[in-house]
Amino acid sequence: MLTDRQLLILQVIINDFIHSAQPVGSRSLSKKEEISFSSATIRNEMSDLEELGFIEKTHTSSGRIPSDKGYRYYVDHLLSPQKLDQQDVYKVKSIFAERIYELEKIVQNSARILSELTNYTAIALGPAVRDNKLKKIQIVPINKQTAVAIIVTDSGYVQNRMFQLPETMDLGELEKLANILNDRLAGSSIESLNDKIYKEVALLLRQHINNYDFILHSIADTLLIPSHEKLFFGGKTNMLSQPEFHDFEKIKSLMTMIEQEDSIYELIRKNQSGINIKIGRENNNTAMENCSLITATYSIGTEQLGSISILGPTRMEYSRVISLLDYISRDLTSVLTKLYQGN
Amino acid sequence: MLTDRQLLILQVIINDFIHSAQPVGSRSLSKKEEISFSSATIRNEMSDLEELGFIEKTHTSSGRIPSDKGYRYYVDHLLSPQKLDQQDVYKVKSIFAERIYELEKIVQNSARILSELTNYTAIALGPAVRDNKLKKIQIVPINKQTAVAIIVTDSGYVQNRMFQLPETMDLGELEKLANILNDRLAGSSIESLNDKIYKEVALLLRQHINNYDFILHSIADTLLIPSHEKLFFGGKTNMLSQPEFHDFEKIKSLMTMIEQEDSIYELIRKNQSGINIKIGRENNNTAMENCSLITATYSIGTEQLGSISILGPTRMEYSRVISLLDYISRDLTSVLTKLYQGN
DNA sequence: ATTAGCACTCGCTATTAAAGAGTGCTAACA
DNA sequence: TGTTAGCACTCTTTAATAGCGAGTGCTAAT
The missing domain is CATH 3.30.390.60 (Heat-inducible transcription repressor hrca homolog; domain 3)
Structure with missing residues (x-):
């Protein structure tokens, strides 16, 4: 089991890396407010964390970056839910501001807004019609x-x-x-x-x-209904701005995958209700090695209809993205339920 | 006016550059079969061609590359129409092979096939419904x-x-x-x-x-009909493979533009029937500075319906693309006319 | 008019050196 | 015994330098 101090260090490393995209060194960590012990101590702890597989080095004498396992632990145990600020809430509400009564349009809007709020790529899986009458x-x-x-x-x-x-x-x-x-x-x-x-x-x-x-x-x-529901995208090109994709092979395989609806569908298909998180290689897709995918489902009443997802680098702002997805999917569910349950 | 020899040299430079993407030097030109004079002569001619604005240098002592004006001259005066080979014809015919009766699907298929045949990006403007009854x-x-x-x-x-x-x-x-x-x-x-x-x-x-x-x-x-007809794309990511876009700023601005339907629509909107060619800056769009856009229109009977376009680097295979577009747009017109004129 | 020859330019590559960030280990310390 | 200061070492990054090769422009000879 990890000690409190190791947890703290892991958390600070991840938070730092999420924002800087640069390997984090012991000295820069020791300068942080939250941390009151010396860089030497930190080095020892980091060495242990690396042995346990939570962080990695990019080369022998580099700082550390979180591993998939590190992110997984972070997401499962260290994440503090972030409250949305007023500006975000306004923007989310704008999804439903226009008088739109078509499910598809609302879902499409959600994807657009979500990508604008996060600067990642948003993917919405349209409402399932399979169970419609x-x-x-x-x-x-x-x-x-x-x-x-x-x-x-x-x-x-x-x-x-x-x-x-x-x-x-x-x-x-x-x-x-x-x-x-x-x-x-x-x-x-x-x-x-x-x-x-x-x-x-x-x-x-x-x-x-x-x-x-x-x-x-x-x-x-x-x-015959189509083999899968419609997919809606927002911010398809946002990943071009992420530093981890300043590499032609990576960006090409990612963009190419995004263009193939089948593989995207494969990625977001099976999701339980609520928030689902897949980190890096957990997605089982080479193009997604450096990406995480967070998905939330929406429903009408109790009937699960579709999902909205964020595709970002593994180094993504999990806390914010989860809060946003949670918020939007709840809103979506409640608005759609109100609109369509009265059949 | 250009001499025959200058025309020959211009043509060979462009043909070479289209396939190599590398500046063409006088020595490599002099080795070509078609060319029977010395590199020194070629250097003189190239100097003149440059003065006239048909070719450019990338730096003081580099070989030459065609300028927009050079391509324009090439397209207007030097292009020999290329006959499609059997394989291409087969593939084009496959657009109409399935029994599809929906205009939109046929047009969408055309874009896909076109991008596969050319490795450039294909854009199809869907059939106009404005004049439908x-x-x-x-x-x-x-x-x-x-x-x-x-x-x-x-x-x-x-x-x-x-x-x-x-x-x-x-x-x-x-x-x-x-x-x-x-x-x-x-x-x-x-x-x-x-x-x-x-x-x-x-x-x-x-x-x-x-x-x-x-x-x-x-x-x-x-x-209310939508402000513009539907756009269909094929090979959106193909430009990532073009060497001129191995530059992050360029590829980002191009991809971002491709994602904005409005700007694409603006580019392909006004076209006379037949083949339309816009080279580089002729497109009036910074993201398109290194791109050419070739558009062909299709119709039902005499009523112009929509268009299919190829977006590629200025260094594109004009001859082949034009032949393909011409062929497909004619096919499209004749099939659609047969299907829908009998109202 | 054409071409051979040559000096010159520029980009590319490889090499080297120095700086900087970071690690791991050891020994001292509380 | 856990913590920390100190130091040698590693690796990346940057800059400077030099040499090579492709190419040009000019001049003079054919």
């Missing part, structure tokens, strides 16, 4: 060969897709089709639509619609 | 306080917006509202909707709908 399906013919199918869910999410019409299909039949679909599917979860179409609706269609097999697939396709 | 407006109530308004245009474009309902409004009235809007507005250009609502529909609404003033704004807002 189908409100309405509409089919709007565009011309003789094509039509647009539109589905609306009970949270106001709209999805649309164009598809080809069979040659023989007329307007009346199209209307009949829409009616059948609505009768049968309204109220079902979006996730189950595809299944239900083939199992329950196919039969009905065969009875009432010509060319039903041609149109069945098109409709079923249209109702 | 309104096909249908639908209003779907979500709960007591909110509803979604959905508009569909004659090209199958769908736009939706949530809005608040006045407390007193019931379903019947909502339906009446939708009917009025459709009666009055179907067939009008999207651009004119907002105007017409206030001028023609407001009166009708007042007669038939309670709380009409409350809902008028919401509806009008919903029908």
Whole structure:
């Protein structure tokens, strides 16, 4: 177990490094207010902390920098929650200031504001529609060969897709089709639509619609939900300003990863409700070796909807970021719950 | 006027520099097959070309690199169109291989493929809906306080917006509202909707709908088209691999600009049909000082819809990029015309 | 008009030296 | 026995220097 003095030193090293991005030496530590013992003592303690894996040297005679393990300990045991100042609170509130009623826009705004407040990169995972219930399906013919199918869910999410019409299909039949679909599917979860179409609706269609097999697939396709929810970003280029990324290989692999939605999705997918923190290599992604990812989830009522994350260097301001994410995700949850729970 | 020999030298310098990214010296030029005179002669010619502003030195005793003016001359007078090889053609055709009927998806695919083929950044400006005609407006109530308004245009474009309902409004009235809007507005250009609502529909609404003033704004807002069409990107990070951007200030200002849709839109907005080329400072944007932008427009029939662009270093493979853009934009136009002209 | 030759410039690389920050160890101290 | 002063040593950073090579511009010869 670590002694109080070791904890103090670890904490001061991390706090210093978070702000300076420079290895911290014993002499500069001994000059700090909080620390009342000599640099020699500190050197001994640092040597022990290094042996335990909490800090590292960049070369034999350099100061120390925190290791992933060091940050992990810091985050788990040493972090004092930081109160947001008035300015931050104002800015957060501005997310909801405009009269916006669309979930997606609110989430997107959150990402933008979050990145502006932190100067890191913000990633928001859009609200899941999987569990939404189908409100309405509409089919709007565009011309003789094509039509647009539109589905609306009970949270106001709209999805649309164009598809080809069979040659023989007329307007009346199209209307009949829409009616059948609505009768049968309204109220079902979006996730189950595809299944239900083939199992329950196919039969009905065969009875009432010509060319039903041609149109069945098109409709079923249209109702497929995307493989993952939308991602929204804020401050994608902020990492270019972080000194640890003044290295072309690093910045390139990071930026390239950020552009690939799949890998980002992989990173932020599995999160329990509340705050989740992944430090450096804990992310299992070489491009993220020097990054930490902090994620908070938001919900409507008890139903978990999506998440907002901050991607920053491992040397990030954990305390501030956690406070911000916590605050915003709570706000988001309460505003969305108020707006959409009254279905 | 330039002599034939000067033209030859300019051309060889540019071709060389495009591939090597290194200043070109007289001795290395004299070794080329195409060139049959001595390095001393070349030095004299280069001196003249420099005086005329077509090439520059990076320092007193360096080789020469093309100037913006040099590239401009090259593009206007020396460029020989390059025929696409079979592999490129295959890849381009793959844009249309999937059965996709949505304009936006096709355009998005084009940007992706284009960036993969060139290793530069591709930017596609989505189809303009301004001149589309309104096909249908639908209003779907979500709960007591909110509803979604959905508009569909004659090209199958769908736009939706949530809005608040006045407390007193019931379903019947909502339906009446939708009917009025459709009666009055179907067939009008999207651009004119907002105007017409206030001028023609407001009166009708007042007669038939309670709380009409409350809902008028919401509806009008919903029908506002976005200030500019959607932008699609491909290969956003490709510029990180270009040697001219191995400089942190440069890459940062470029990437930051790419993230700001407004400035990108400003760059590619005004283009005549066909191929447009902006070299370096011609773009009037400091972040673009070392970049060229080549844009091709696509249309449906004769109506210009949008554009696809390549953003690369001024030292880009103009010939290849132009051929690709020309080819893709023609394909795009013909496929889209076939798909959507039959309204 | 063209070219060979040469002096000169500049950037790049390697080497060296000196300064500075920091460590680890030892021995003295409270 | 825990703490600290002192010191030798390591490593990075910076600056200065020198030599090399690629390239130019000019001059004089062809």
